[in-house]
Amino acid sequence: MQTPLEDAPAELEGPVDAHVDSVDALAAALAVDPVNVQQIRGNGHTTEVDAALTDLIDAADVPVVIALVGDLPDLAQDDPAGDLVARLQGRLGQDSVYVVAVGDRGPTWTYDGADPELKDQIFAGLRPTYDVVNGVDEAAPRPSDAGEAALIAAVVAAPDHTLTDAQLSTYLRSGTWTEVDDAGFERPPAPSAVGAWSALVGVLVLLVGWRLARTWALRSVTPAPPARPPRSRAQAAGLRPPASAEDRDRGTRDDQGGADPTAAVREDATRTLDTLARELTEAGSGPRVEAAIGCRVAAEQVLDSDDLLDVVGALVLARTGASLLRTEKPYRPCFVNPLHGRGAVEIEITDAEADTEADTDAGGGRVAAMTVPACRRCGSTRGRSQRLDPLFEPARGLRSPRPYYEGDTLWARTGFGALDTDLWRRVVQER
């Protein structure tokens, strides 16, 4: 097993300073080596700390004595560090700067030597460290006793008694000189918790992805294709059967070819209106002929609009007028897509499918279901639960294309005459 022991640095030989258990022993050790760092205060890096402190004080002009030790017996209870320094001064002399940490107190420094300015210079030099050492800067790691002692030694040793940025960052940031994180009660996340959270997010991602995919798939449904140019007069007059799937596919391709669907419908509508005009000259008089004239007027009113729905309305009005001259049967187009032609069957649609205001107009309240005309194809589509092929209102701004009957246009209210056979009057009144 790979253990932390095996990749440990070479400082394993143990601390340089033997354990001292009395002031006498400490004083004797300091007389030989002025830096004594006991393992109990070495921050886990005793050898490294001792070597670094020794290097620092070797460069100092004044003698420095550093003692970072544990509990020593027979020291004054209220100020063990002051007591220890006083005793060491008696043994080692007054000229040194003493940096001492004993018992459970952090390091302090004492200088009672000859240089009157040194004390103030050390105070000034340590000022940049106060915030971190005193815990004001909570984000910074806590400096260890060894780190604080190193800061003091560095200030004393520097010719101008100031700390360089490199020293500040070493003694206040590096792992050798700062206290280890208090991670004693930190546990890694339980595997079951990791599994639970990742499963939660995974399922959510999967479902939202699937939901978006289906919306994306719906976006690929192109708006209903415009009617192609009629191949016969009967078709031009709106009597052609609902477009077959093949026709619609061709129509879609035409769209993709770049043809403007509105222009194509307008062409169809213009042709149908021309036919209607010709037939009107041959017709006599009577209410049906008047209604056909009304259809023609209304159709011409909306024919030149830029709105696809308006142009489809013109086509439906032209077909309605032509139908009025030829047959008694009122012309009611396929509600789902009036371009499909005359509604041949009746289907029941629910409120959710056709959110038209005609519902409210009719009954004063919302009608749950209503019966509308539809072409055979749309009628059979519903039975087989396939998707309807509605006439789409083109996208506008942020709004995506939607079936025309979900809008609030005149055309949605009248269903292009599928809901209201007086379509031409509505158009003339409202446009």
Next chain:
Amino acid sequence: MNPRLGWGLLASVLLGSTVFVLPLALVETDPAAVVAPPGDRVRAAIEELRVDRVHVNPDGRDMLDEAGEARLEAVLADSDPSLYVVVWAETDQAGYSGTRQAIQQLATGVDPDGVFAIWQGPGSGDVDVLDGYVYTYLDLEGDAEARLTELAASVQGEEVEDLGEGPREVVAGAVIGAMGGLAAYGVLMLVVGLVRLRRGRDFFVPGPSQGLL
């Protein structure tokens, strides 16, 4: 079928399973792996505990002398579960923040299944295991040798309860998490539906296979 449905389904499944599998593969759940590397004081203890089961640091020698250490080693030699004892002075300046972290470092270095006791003098000490729970009783008053011998007797024969988790717990967690994911999606679509209703549209988002999902 609309090809976008197929690609969308594929992408959703791939993305969802990646989100599920990656954390399980990458997140470190081993308690030994998050233990900070030990400093020199703990490393010295680890060195000796690999040889015998009692380590007395020089600064702890006045609490347990050589003769006492030898007697305690004899008592602990056959302890089951393995009990290890460290005697040293209390400090927070030696590369660990407290006894809990020191025990984690000791157990990681010596014996992840062992029970570790630290004696730091009257009123200060700890008994613990790296991961799990064991019933122990360590009286922190009086003579170290006597108290630690009592501890050895109380630990003898106790079971170290493994609080770690196996595949069963991971599967159970994943099932619970998946149900949470379903519920979260339900709440999300409820909010979406209510917003749609407010805007005068259908509650359900339109799309192939219209419905709850």
